Amino acid sequence: DRFTCSIRAGNVAFCWGNNFLGQLGDSTSGNNRTNPVAVKGGQTFTAISSGVVHTCGLTAGGLVYCWGDNSAGGLGQDPTLVTGTTGPILVPGVNSVTQIAVGDAHSCALTSGNQIYCWGLNQNGQLGDGTGGSAGDRRHTPGLVSMPGGLTVTSIASGEEQTCAVTSTNAAYCWGKGDSGQLGDGNGTDSALPVLVANP
Secondary structure (H helix, E strand, O other): OOEEEEEEOOOEEEEEEOOOOOOOOOOOOOOOEEEEEEOOOOOOOOEEEEOOOEEEEEOOOOOEEEEEEOOOOOOOOOOOOOOEEEEEEEOOOOOOEEEEEEOOOEEEEEEOOOOEEEEEEOOOOOOOOOOOOOOOOEEEEEEEOOOOOOOOEEEEEEOOOEEEEEEOOOOEEEEEOOOOOOOOOOOOOOEEEEEEOOOO
């Protein structure tokens, strides 16, 4: 939302635009950047994903670091202890990550063990573990998404309040907010568990 991040040669992350809550990761907040600024902290990243007010980066070693707003736990930290950070902070409890996807106030990670973990805001079931669905629901520790058994996930992507996964058979599953039909299952309702996207 009004800011952009990218990775340049050497795996250094840069961000620019709105920095109201430190989502650019340059150790400052409140000052917009009209030119790219380097993300501080010394980490290098192979992938980066941004939401509305926070960003996460993936290291070559399969670790996830996030920065920006943490009011809903999207940084993987207890919001009562860490309200936010202007630089990368390690998300504990998840490793061997191969892909990351950040939504509005939730974050997800796909691991080399074919598991998806999500954390942060869960008021629409966007953490995919069968919980949530009430205003204010959130979880700051990564939790396992309840994907149907026997599936191999090849990629993940998050929207504002929903996440989708593609499998090795080219099937797509989505979970979270569905009031505008964004889950693609024909129901137009939220789902706290992954649902199969209808085959057109």
